[in-house]
Amino acid sequence: MSSYCASRFRTLRRRADEVYVGPVGVGGNHPIRVQSMTTSNTQDVAATVKQAIALAEVGCEMVRITAPNVAAARCLQDIRTQFTAAGFGEVPLVADIHFLPSAAMEAVEHVEKIRVNPGNYADKKKFAVQEYTDAAYEAELARLHDAFSPLVKRCRELGRAMRIGTNHGSLSDRIMNRYGDTPLGMVESALEFLRIAESHDYRAIILSMKASNPKVMIEAYRLLVQRMAEEAMHYPLHLGVTEAGDGEDGRIKSAIGIGSLLADGLGDTIRVSLTEDAVYEIPVAQAIARKAMARWGEDDAIAADHFPIDPPDALDPFHFKRRVIADQGFAPGAEIGPEQPPRVITRVRDLADLPTAAKALASSTLQDTPPEGVLVRVNQVEDLNRLINAAPAWPAAFLVVEVDAGLNPDDVAPLLMAATSPVMVLRTFAADHADDLPAWLALVQGGAPAALAIAASPARWGELAAQLATRDASRVLATLDDADRQDGHAIGAYRRLAAHLQAHGLQVPLWIRNTTATALAGDNSFLSRLLEASILSGALLCDGLGDLISIETEADPVRAVKLCYNVLQGAGARISKTEFVACPSCGRTLFDLQTTTQRIRAKTGHLKGVKIAIMGCIVNGPGEMADADFGYVGGAPGKINLYVGKTCVQYNIPQKNADDRLIELIREHGKWTDPQPASAG
Ligand code: SF4
Numbered sequence: 094m095s096s097y098c099a100s101r102f103r104t105l106r107r108r109a110d111e112v113y114v115g116p117v118g119v120g121g122n123h124p125i126r127v128q129s130m131t132t133s134n135t136q137d138v139a140a141t142v143k144q145a146i147a148l149a150e151v152g153c154e155m156v157r158i159t160a161p162n163v164a165a166a167r168c169l170q171d172i173r174t175q176f177t178a179a180g181f182g183e184v185p186l187v188a189d190i191h192f193l194p195s196a197a198m199e200a201v202e203h204v205e206k207i208r209v210n211p212g213n214y215a216d217k218k219k220f221a222v223q224e225y226t227d228a229a230y231e232a233e234l235a236r237l238h239d240a241f242s243p244l245v246k247r248c249r250e251l252g253r254a255m256r257i258g259t260n261h262g263s264l265s266d267r268i269m270n271r272y273g274d275t276p277l278g279m280v281e282s283a284l285e286f287l288r289i290a291e292s293h294d295y296r297a298i299i300l301s302m303k304a305s306n307p308k309v310m311i312e313a314y315r316l317l318v319q320r321m322a323e324e325a326m327h328y329p330l331h332l333g334v335t336e337a338g339d340g341e342d343g344r345i346k347s348a349i350g351i352g353s354l355l356a357d358g359l360g361d362t363i364r365v366s367l368t369e370d371a372v373y374e375i376p377v378a379q380a381i382a383r384k385a386m387a388r389w390g391e392d393d394a395i396a397a398d399h400f401p402i403d404p405p406d407a408l409d410p411f412h413f414k415r416r417v418i419a420d421q422g423f424a425p426g427a428e429i430g431p432e433q434p435p436r437v438i439t440r441v442r443d444l445a446d447l448p449t450a451a452k453a454l455a456s457s458t459l460q461d462t463p464p465e466g467v468l469v470r471v472n473q474v475e476d477l478n479r480l481i482n483a484a485p486a487w488p489a490a491f492l493v494v495e496v497d498a499g500l501n502p503d504d505v506a507p508l509l510m511a512a513t514s515p516v517m518v519l520r521t522f523a524a525d526h527a528d529d530l531p532a533w534l535a536l537v538q539g540g541a542p543a544a545l546a547i548a549a550s551p552a553r554w555g556e557l558a559a560q561l562a563t564r565d566a567s568r569v570l571a572t573l574d575d576a577d578r579q580d581g582h583a584i585g586a587y588r589r590l591a592a593h594l595q596a597h598g599l600q601v602p603l604w605i606r607n608t609t610a611t612a613l614a615g616d617n618s619f620l621s622r623l624l625e626a627s628i629l630s631g632a633l634l635c636d637g638l639g640d641l642i643s644i645e646t647e648a649d650p651v652r653a654v655k656l657c658y659n660v661l662q663g664a665g666a667r668i669s670k671t672e673f674v675a676c677p678s679c680g681r682t683l684f685d686l687q688t689t690t691q692r693i694r695a696k697t698g699h700l701k702g703v704k705i706a707i708m709g710c711i712v713n714g715p716g717e718m719a720d721a722d723f724g725y726v727g728g729a730p731g732k733i734n735l736y737v738g739k740t741c742v743q744y745n746i747p748q749k750n751a752d753d754r755l756i757e758l759i760r761e762h763g764k765w766t767d768p769q770p771a772s773a774g
Pocket residue numbers: 676677678679680681682683708709710711712713714717
């Protein structure tokens with residue numbers, strides 16, 4: 094059993110304490126609660142109530158509202174009254190506090206929950222370089238105890254809940270000094286506040302560890318749960334990825350971070366942060382929550398040791414490290430190896446569609462994101478002959494041929510001989526194919542540029558890995574059989590496959606296939622397919638697993654390629670375009686984040702590998718843009734501050750000039766390239 098969840102191979106829900114936020118139960122046996130945040134100025138009571146109603150009407154179960162100062166916190170009284178009068182008395186409101194205990198003390202009188210950020214509560218210092226002796230550190234904690242205790246006591250008196258919400262980008266100087274900008278620092282930051290709360294016997298607490306980088310966020314939550322378990326703490330978790338952005342990218346990043354933790358049984362309430370109208374967050378969050386809860390199933394009630402896993406998971410879940418693989422030199426230009434990014438394979442559903450698909454896949458829209466392998470299925474020898482004749486139309490660096498179980502290596506050999514591009518043979522090894530492996534290995538290791546992708550169920554992989562370990566395993570890749578439902582937990586199935594490889598010392602690349610077998614049955618909408626692919630692939634990539642990826646649930650092979658690259662980008666596994674970090678906006682926001690993000694994306698979206706943050710305010714923006722290369726941050730109404738890394742280099746630029754100044758800045762730092770003219774292809 095791993096130390097942060099009951100099983101990494103099944104979704105066994107973590108048993109969290111039950112915390113009530115007003116009438117809404119979180120943790121315990123309650124469903125995953127979905128929440129969001131208003132973006133209006135809190136002191137515009139009518140606008141805030143209108144947004145809260147809009148959110149509640151689409152299913153938001155808790156509505157968070159920023160309270161940046163005492164005046165705004167006072168407005169929460171009228172907002173609560175009017176929201177209740179509109180028929181939403183059962184929907185709790187949450188006050189979002191940064192910096193000001195006075196605002197928190199006012200807000201707690203009016204709303205059901207207070208969110209504090211332990212990185213900045215009662216803490217105004219930012220980026221101060223200080224050395225803390227043990228005595229100075231203790232003195233800081235004593236100051237914090239005095240500043241935080243009144244809020245804790247008032248929450249207890251009034252029966253309010255609290256979220257201690259750590260953000261990766263806004264840790265206190267004290268924590269940064271001692272632990273650095275790390276998941277451990279995030280966890281310690283929350284634990285400092287938790288201990289103060291517990292010293293007053295107050296336990297109506299929910300915790301979060303958000304970051305814009307899903308890997309950091311996943312590691313921080315895992316570590317938090319492990320640390321809490323050591324201290325016999327079982328507080329519920331609020332999950333979220335900060336500054337995820339908008340559109341497909343925002344949905345993918347959120348699904349990777351939130352979805353992979355939920356698949357491990359962690360998480361009791363979630364927020365999907367999108368730089369879009371907040372009501373659009375709710376269906377995405379609901380879909381992610383539904384998928385997780387469907388996986389809880391009956392397993393939730395069964396003890397983890399009911400599922401003995403052999404061999405055990407060999408990964409360190411607290412420190413990202415890509416699994417070690419050997420070079421597979423069979424495809425020049427699209428090599429598969431430890432120094433190469435995960436390769437993208439796209440499926441063409443029917444051999445007859447290959448010429449049309451080839452044309453579409455060669456289109457200019459895929460110039461920077463080409464498919465590296467094209468997958469087609471062959472059922473009979475005639476299909477192989479058709480492929481030989483279609484050779485010049487293969488639209489990728491290598492062809493992947495999924496061969497029917499009725500075909501043998503001699504049938505496939507002529508294709509390998511005739512091929513002008515390398516060929517990867519994908520073959521499923523069922524229980525009655527135990528003796529076939531040597532002949533298929535001989536086929537691909539015989540001289541032609543070829544490789545063998547072995548597909549099998551996780552249970553079969555134990556025997557196959559043992560067989561492979563006694564042979565030459567070069568030019569071999571491993572994946573799962575797409576006919577197997579994988580017990581509703583494909584992440585666990587791939588982890589199990591990786592564990593079998595590891596147990597036999599096999600450095601064989603792993604191909605993540607997103608298929609109908611890896612998705613939950615029932616919902617076949619594009620959003621559902623996108624979330625399934627993001628959760629499975631993202632969870633594995635953030636574990637360090639995955640050297641090839643295909644999303645075979647898409648009928649359109651071009652769409653599938655784009656989705657693969659977007660998932661790889663979201664998981665930080667392969668950067669193919671500009672990375673945008675955009676805050677979701679709130680009552681502090683100083684410009685229209687949606688249109689600004691879209692405008693800046695249109696001008697800079699071709700800058701491969703450059704990370705640009707677009708943040709609504711200087712209060713939290715600079716801290717939360719984490720590791721961005723450049724920052725565009727609201728400094729004052731109509732004014733923008735520009736950042737290089739964490740350093741503000743231009744203050745109060747009129748907004749109408751800020752885009753050009755940002756581009757100049759990118760140019761000055763050698764990261765600008767002119768966009769390619771659009772071609773007619
Ligand atoms: S960075 Fe954005 S979401 Fe965060 S407080 Fe500022 S405006 Fe609000």
